[in-house]
Amino acid sequence: AQKVTQAQTEISVVEKEDVTLDCVYETRDTTYYLFWYKQPPSGELVFLIRRNSFDEQNEISGRYSWNFQKSTSSFNFTITASQVVDSAVYFCALSEARTGNQFYFGTGTSLTVIP
Protein backbone atom coordinates (compact mmCIF):
# COMPACT_ATOMS: atom_id res chain seq x y z
CA ALA A 1 0.00 0.00 0.00
CA GLN A 2 1.32 3.40 -0.95
CA LYS A 3 2.25 5.31 2.15
CA VAL A 4 2.94 8.75 0.69
CA THR A 5 0.86 10.41 -2.00
CA GLN A 6 1.82 13.51 -3.90
CA ALA A 7 -1.11 14.14 -6.20
CA GLN A 8 0.50 17.03 -8.02
CA THR A 9 2.80 15.70 -10.72
CA GLU A 10 3.86 19.03 -12.21
CA ILE A 11 3.38 22.63 -11.15
CA SER A 12 4.40 25.80 -12.94
CA VAL A 13 4.40 29.19 -11.30
CA VAL A 14 5.66 32.62 -12.23
CA GLU A 15 8.58 33.92 -10.23
CA LYS A 16 7.61 35.58 -6.92
CA GLU A 17 4.37 33.66 -6.67
CA ASP A 18 3.74 31.44 -3.66
CA VAL A 19 3.37 27.72 -4.27
CA THR A 20 2.10 24.90 -2.06
CA LEU A 21 3.08 21.29 -2.59
CA ASP A 22 0.65 18.73 -1.23
CA CYS A 23 1.51 15.53 0.60
CA VAL A 24 -0.80 12.95 2.12
CA TYR A 25 0.60 10.05 4.09
CA GLU A 26 -0.63 6.79 5.52
CA THR A 27 0.73 5.02 8.57
CA ARG A 28 -0.47 2.93 11.49
CA ASP A 29 2.41 3.99 13.68
CA THR A 30 1.91 6.59 16.35
CA THR A 31 5.57 7.56 16.08
CA TYR A 32 6.69 8.67 12.68
CA TYR A 33 8.60 11.41 10.94
CA LEU A 34 7.87 13.40 7.82
CA PHE A 35 10.38 15.04 5.54
CA TRP A 36 10.57 17.18 2.44
CA TYR A 37 13.47 16.80 0.05
CA LYS A 38 14.38 18.69 -3.11
CA GLN A 39 16.05 17.05 -6.10
CA PRO A 40 17.70 19.43 -8.53
CA PRO A 41 18.87 18.22 -11.95
CA SER A 42 22.24 17.26 -10.48
CA GLY A 43 20.53 14.32 -8.80
CA GLU A 44 21.20 14.49 -5.08
CA LEU A 45 18.31 14.78 -2.66
CA VAL A 46 18.62 17.93 -0.58
CA PHE A 47 17.02 17.95 2.86
CA LEU A 48 14.56 20.78 3.43
CA ILE A 49 12.41 20.18 6.50
CA ARG A 50 11.45 17.50 9.01
CA ARG A 51 8.56 17.09 11.42
CA ASN A 52 7.78 14.36 13.97
CA SER A 53 4.34 13.01 14.70
CA PHE A 54 4.20 14.54 18.16
CA ASP A 55 4.69 18.08 17.01
CA GLU A 56 1.97 19.61 14.90
CA GLN A 57 3.26 23.11 15.32
CA ASN A 58 3.65 24.68 11.94
CA GLU A 59 6.68 26.81 11.33
CA ILE A 60 8.29 29.11 8.88
CA SER A 61 11.92 28.87 7.91
CA GLY A 62 12.95 31.63 5.55
CA ARG A 63 10.84 31.23 2.42
CA TYR A 64 9.74 27.74 3.43
CA SER A 65 6.78 26.87 5.62
CA TRP A 66 4.81 23.73 6.26
CA ASN A 67 1.38 22.72 7.41
CA PHE A 68 1.22 19.43 9.28
CA GLN A 69 -2.28 18.18 10.09
CA LYS A 70 -2.61 14.75 11.66
CA SER A 71 -6.40 14.86 11.38
CA THR A 72 -6.12 14.78 7.59
CA SER A 73 -2.73 13.01 7.39
CA SER A 74 -1.31 15.86 5.39
CA PHE A 75 2.07 17.52 5.38
CA ASN A 76 1.98 20.35 2.89
CA PHE A 77 4.96 22.50 1.99
CA THR A 78 4.86 26.11 0.85
CA ILE A 79 7.50 28.18 -0.87
CA THR A 80 6.90 31.90 -0.57
CA ALA A 81 8.04 34.30 -3.26
CA SER A 82 9.32 31.54 -5.51
CA GLN A 83 12.59 31.92 -7.39
CA VAL A 84 13.92 30.29 -10.53
CA VAL A 85 16.42 28.35 -8.39
CA ASP A 86 13.49 26.65 -6.69
CA SER A 87 12.82 24.71 -9.89
CA ALA A 88 13.33 21.05 -9.00
CA VAL A 89 11.48 17.89 -8.09
CA TYR A 90 10.20 17.88 -4.52
CA PHE A 91 9.67 14.69 -2.57
CA CYS A 92 7.71 14.11 0.58
CA ALA A 93 8.93 11.18 2.69
CA LEU A 94 7.75 9.19 5.69
CA SER A 95 9.82 7.27 8.21
CA GLU A 96 8.05 4.99 10.69
CA ALA A 97 9.14 3.69 14.08
CA ARG A 98 8.32 0.08 13.25
CA THR A 99 10.20 0.00 9.93
CA GLY A 100 13.31 1.72 11.17
CA ASN A 101 15.24 4.09 9.04
CA GLN A 102 13.59 3.32 5.77
CA PHE A 103 12.13 6.26 3.91
CA TYR A 104 8.88 5.90 2.01
CA PHE A 105 8.93 8.51 -0.71
CA GLY A 106 6.09 10.02 -2.65
CA THR A 107 6.27 10.12 -6.43
CA GLY A 108 7.48 13.70 -6.42
CA THR A 109 6.19 17.02 -7.69
CA SER A 110 8.11 18.74 -10.45
CA LEU A 111 8.13 22.48 -9.86
CA THR A 112 9.01 24.92 -12.60
CA VAL A 113 9.40 28.56 -11.72
CA ILE A 114 9.10 30.76 -14.78
CA PRO A 115 11.09 34.00 -14.77
Next chain:
Amino acid sequence: KAGVTQTPRYLIKTRGQQVTLSCSPISGHRSVSWYQQTPGQGLQFLFEYFSETQRNKGNFPGRFSGRQFSNSRSEMNVSTLELGDSALYLCASRAQGTGLMNTEAFFGQGTRLTVV
Protein backbone atom coordinates in the same frame (compact mmCIF):
# COMPACT_ATOMS: atom_id res chain seq x y z
CA LYS B 1 32.76 18.90 5.89
CA ALA B 2 32.67 16.65 2.86
CA GLY B 3 29.31 15.35 1.76
CA VAL B 4 28.28 11.90 0.67
CA THR B 5 30.43 10.69 -2.20
CA GLN B 6 29.27 8.12 -4.68
CA THR B 7 31.42 6.57 -7.37
CA PRO B 8 31.26 6.21 -10.24
CA ARG B 9 28.77 8.86 -11.33
CA TYR B 10 27.88 7.08 -14.55
CA LEU B 11 28.13 3.47 -15.60
CA ILE B 12 27.14 1.50 -18.67
CA LYS B 13 26.95 -2.27 -18.38
CA THR B 14 25.72 -5.13 -20.52
CA ARG B 15 22.91 -7.47 -19.55
CA GLY B 16 24.20 -10.38 -17.51
CA GLN B 17 27.21 -8.53 -16.12
CA GLN B 18 27.62 -7.53 -12.52
CA VAL B 19 28.35 -4.11 -11.08
CA THR B 20 29.64 -2.64 -7.84
CA LEU B 21 28.78 0.85 -6.68
CA SER B 22 30.56 2.69 -3.90
CA CYS B 23 29.40 5.17 -1.28
CA SER B 24 31.48 7.11 1.23
CA PRO B 25 29.25 8.64 3.92
CA ILE B 26 29.81 11.86 5.78
CA SER B 27 32.61 11.50 8.28
CA GLY B 28 31.25 10.19 11.57
CA HIS B 29 28.04 8.83 10.07
CA ARG B 30 27.61 5.11 10.62
CA SER B 31 24.29 4.48 8.88
CA VAL B 32 24.28 4.08 5.11
CA SER B 33 21.15 3.38 3.09
CA TRP B 34 20.71 2.70 -0.61
CA TYR B 35 17.79 3.68 -2.82
CA GLN B 36 16.92 2.94 -6.42
CA GLN B 37 15.20 5.66 -8.43
CA THR B 38 13.43 4.88 -11.69
CA PRO B 39 10.79 6.83 -13.64
CA GLY B 40 8.30 4.00 -13.23
CA GLN B 41 8.80 2.98 -9.61
CA GLY B 42 10.13 6.18 -8.11
CA LEU B 43 12.43 6.01 -5.10
CA GLN B 44 12.59 2.59 -3.52
CA PHE B 45 14.55 1.45 -0.49
CA LEU B 46 17.14 -1.23 -1.10
CA PHE B 47 18.87 -1.75 2.24
CA GLU B 48 20.48 -0.08 5.22
CA TYR B 49 23.78 -0.82 6.90
CA PHE B 50 24.92 0.23 10.32
CA SER B 51 28.27 -0.66 11.83
CA GLU B 52 28.93 -3.24 9.10
CA THR B 53 25.61 -5.02 9.65
CA GLN B 54 22.60 -5.00 7.39
CA ARG B 55 19.82 -3.66 9.53
CA ASN B 56 16.95 -3.41 7.10
CA LYS B 57 16.21 -4.65 3.60
CA GLY B 58 13.70 -3.62 0.97
CA ASN B 59 11.78 -5.81 -1.42
CA PHE B 60 14.43 -6.50 -4.03
CA PRO B 61 15.70 -9.82 -5.42
CA GLY B 62 18.81 -11.45 -4.06
CA ARG B 63 20.80 -10.16 -7.05
CA PHE B 64 21.04 -6.93 -5.10
CA SER B 65 23.45 -7.09 -2.20
CA GLY B 66 25.61 -4.79 -0.20
CA ARG B 67 28.16 -4.49 2.52
CA GLN B 68 29.70 -1.94 4.80
CA PHE B 69 33.29 -1.65 5.86
CA SER B 70 34.77 -0.67 9.20
CA ASN B 71 35.27 2.90 7.98
CA SER B 72 31.52 3.05 7.18
CA ARG B 73 32.07 3.11 3.44
CA SER B 74 29.51 0.95 1.70
CA GLU B 75 29.28 -0.91 -1.55
CA MET B 76 26.30 -2.35 -3.31
CA ASN B 77 26.51 -5.07 -5.89
CA VAL B 78 24.06 -6.10 -8.55
CA SER B 79 24.70 -9.42 -10.25
CA THR B 80 23.28 -10.71 -13.52
CA LEU B 81 22.15 -7.30 -14.62
CA GLU B 82 18.79 -6.88 -16.31
CA LEU B 83 17.56 -4.00 -18.46
CA GLY B 84 15.17 -3.05 -15.68
CA ASP B 85 18.08 -2.38 -13.33
CA SER B 86 18.83 0.80 -15.23
CA ALA B 87 18.32 3.51 -12.64
CA LEU B 88 19.82 6.21 -10.48
CA TYR B 89 21.19 4.60 -7.33
CA LEU B 90 21.32 6.94 -4.39
CA CYS B 91 23.21 6.50 -1.16
CA ALA B 92 22.22 8.24 2.06
CA SER B 93 24.11 8.63 5.32
CA ARG B 94 22.77 9.38 8.75
CA ALA B 95 24.44 10.28 12.02
CA GLN B 96 24.01 8.65 15.40
CA GLY B 97 23.22 5.04 16.26
CA THR B 98 19.99 5.33 18.23
CA GLY B 99 16.92 7.36 17.56
CA LEU B 100 17.99 7.69 13.98
CA MET B 101 14.55 8.22 12.60
CA ASN B 102 14.31 11.77 13.75
CA THR B 103 17.39 12.86 11.87
CA GLU B 104 17.61 13.78 8.27
CA ALA B 105 19.51 11.70 5.75
CA PHE B 106 22.14 13.26 3.52
CA PHE B 107 22.23 11.97 0.00
CA GLY B 108 24.96 11.65 -2.58
CA GLN B 109 24.55 12.66 -6.20
CA GLY B 110 23.98 9.08 -7.17
CA THR B 111 25.32 6.63 -9.71
CA ARG B 112 23.47 6.53 -13.01
CA LEU B 113 23.52 2.92 -14.18
CA THR B 114 22.50 2.07 -17.71
CA VAL B 115 22.13 -1.57 -18.69
CA VAL B 116 22.21 -2.29 -22.43
